[in-house]
Amino acid sequence: MNHLPLIIKREYLTKVRNKSFIIMTFLTPFIFAGIFALVAYLSSLNSDTVxxxxxxxxxxxxxxxxxxxxxxxxxxxxxxxxxxxxxxxxxxxxxxxxxxxxxxxxxxxxxxxxxxxxxxxxxxxxxxxxxxxxxxxxxxxxxxxxxDSETIKNLHINISANQETFKGKETSKLGSGLKLVFGAAAGYLLFMFIIIYGNMIMRSVIEEKTSRVIEVIISSVKPRVLLLGKIFGTTLAGISQVLVWIVLILVLMTTVTTIFGIDPAAASPSQQVIENSIDGGTQQLLQDVMLEINNLPIANLIIMFILFFVGGYLLYASLYASVGAAVDSETDTQQFMMPILTPLILAVYVGFFTVMDNPHGTVSQVFSYIPFTSPVVMLMRIPFGVPIWQQIVSVVILFGTFIGMVWFAAKIYRVGILMYGKKPTYKEIFKWLKY
Missing domain, CATH: 3.40.190.10 (Periplasmic binding protein-like II)
Incomplete structure (x- = not known):
């Protein structure tokens, strides 16, 4: 493992120095800022229409x-x-x-x-x-x-039942909505990160394999170490890119709104309507939102988001790397991508259609322990109150599976990285595991 830091550094520098990586890192925020400015401008034109x-x-x-x-x-x-x-x-x-x-x-x-x-x-x-x-x-x-219509209106009573747990903790529909938003955002963010940077790892392996550079590297480094180095190095490059995007997008959006005088809320009702709605109860709604946010287990959410995000990405990244080692070109990866994406897509569907309806049901609990679905499902369940021991068990299973998957992927990596000119089948890949 002495070579691991060197491989991580090499993989990271190779990615961040790549021209296409640099161009997309700085071009993407400008595209987002341009879209934001265009939408805000068109919305302002639409709002001025009489x-x-x-x-x-x-x-x-x-x-x-x-x-x-x-x-x-x-x-x-x-x-x-x-x-x-x-x-x-x-x-x-x-x-x-x-x-x-x-x-x-x-x-x-x-x-x-x-x-x-x-x-x-x-x-x-x-x-x-x-x-x-x-x-x-x-x-x-x-x-x-x-x-008398006024009498009918005055006799009408709206009912909104109070919500409270058996332990006396108050809940509300608004709080449930905020939990759904957090869970959906966390699951979607992880899904997109895996797709984007998992493919980056796979392409990196394929490029080194086709250029025969890997033959030199593999002579002095164990396949498992090389696999981990590529995963960690690409992950750090992806995190660096995302951080640059966040900073640049915030700066550009602020600059655009200041220089061009574009109001981000141009698509909303007029100021008078907003003030009237605030008088009618929106102010109370904003206070309720802040109260519900304060009631969320923020520290628990942040810690578990980081753990599940990292664990889920590393697990799928190892699968992407093993696929890249088994094939010679991206066109050959299609037959192996569906088994990888299926559990990820299933996790999203279970999260949106099962967890949101019954976060503590049997289906939701089972899928929150399965390592290929737990990063998405458990992240969507946690805001609704999942016992700490269940979260810890799920995290342990996830990282344990990642370690086992690295061993599994390294077996494929060790043989597949030196195979050229032949499309492997599932039967052949299964044989590689026995070598």
């Missing part, structure tokens, strides 16, 4: 119902025919024409209201219009039945 809608109300029931806002202007039409109203809306390039006919009863009215426009209107716009019309029609319907 939509003019003409309203032809023959029923006379909605005279005071349509109130203009900074982004939507309503123009009431009177003493005109429907054809004239359509022509005026088209000539003046109005967003649309809302036609409310005069009918004998409200039931018929609800079926005959029509919105005319040049193209299909936005879903949000039609939702707002339908909500205003529905509210007015229901109020009128209650009046016809001799019922």
């Amino acid at each position: 939509r003019a809608i003409s309203v032809m109300d023959e029923s006379g029931l909605f005279a005071d119902q349509f109130k203009s806002s900074p982004h939507t202007q309503y123009k009431m039409l009177q003493n005109v025919s429907l054809d004239e109203a359509k022509k005026e809306a088209e000539t003046n390039e109005f967003y649309g024409l809302l036609y409310i006919p005069k009918t004998e009863n409200l039931e018929d009215l609800s079926k005959k209201i029509t919105f005319y426009s040049e193209d299909s209107p936005s879903l949000s716009m039609m939702s707002d219009i339908n909500r205003m019309l529905e509210s007015r029609v229901n109020t009128l319907k209650l009046k016809e039945a001799g019922i």
Whole structure:
């Protein structure tokens, strides 16, 4: 193992000095910042758009119902025919024409209201219009039945059952939502890291194998040491790249918003609407969010995230390296990739469709101990309260499997790294394990 630090250093420097690695390390943040700036700019243009809608109300029931806002202007039409109203809306390039006919009863009215426009209107716009019309029609319907709508509204009681564990700890739907967000983000991040940098390790092995450089290296280094060196070196290079991305993206996004005066919240409602919503309870919601974040086991989450992230990546990285040693080109890797990706994909599906529904169910618990799925599944379970001993057992199994998998991968690596010109089969790889 004396050569391990040297191999790690060589692998790390080889990666970070590679031109494509350097270009993508510094180009990717600019791409993300450019996309951010473009989306924010387009959103600001969209938020500045004022939509003019003409309203032809023959029923006379909605005279005071349509109130203009900074982004939507309503123009009431009177003493005109429907054809004239359509022509005026088209000539003046109005967003649309809302036609409310005069009918004998409200039931018929609800079926005959029509919105005319040049193209299909936005879903949000039609939702707002339908909500205003529905509210007015229901109020009128209650009046016809001799019922005071305000009395009905005042008699309505909303129920939100309190949530509490048997030990007296309060929980909430908001807290559950935050736990889901953390678990999903952790699982997805690990999934992407394995895919991106696992492939990097596999390509590195294939390149050295095809260039015959490996024949010189393997003469003085044991296959297991060389395998670990490539895994750790590539991992450090990947971590360095991610850290550079984070720093540059934050700097570039701050610079873009400052220089060009782009508001990241341009796609959100106007400031007045935000202030009104805060008065209506958003301030309380923000306080509840901060309270729920403080109630999360932050230290436990961070420690276990690091352990499962590292263990899960190292486990799959060893598999990627063994595949790279067994083949001569990337096109030959396809037959071996599905067995590697299947448990990883299964872990994501179990996490999203089982853990989120029942984090302490039998299926969730079983998959949180299986080392090929535990990095994703257990990370999604931990925010919901998993006993420490279960987390420790899962971590021990994960790293124990990694050590065994390194031995398994080194067997394939030792033979496959010197095999050329022949596509290996599963049967042949199984024979290599016996050498």
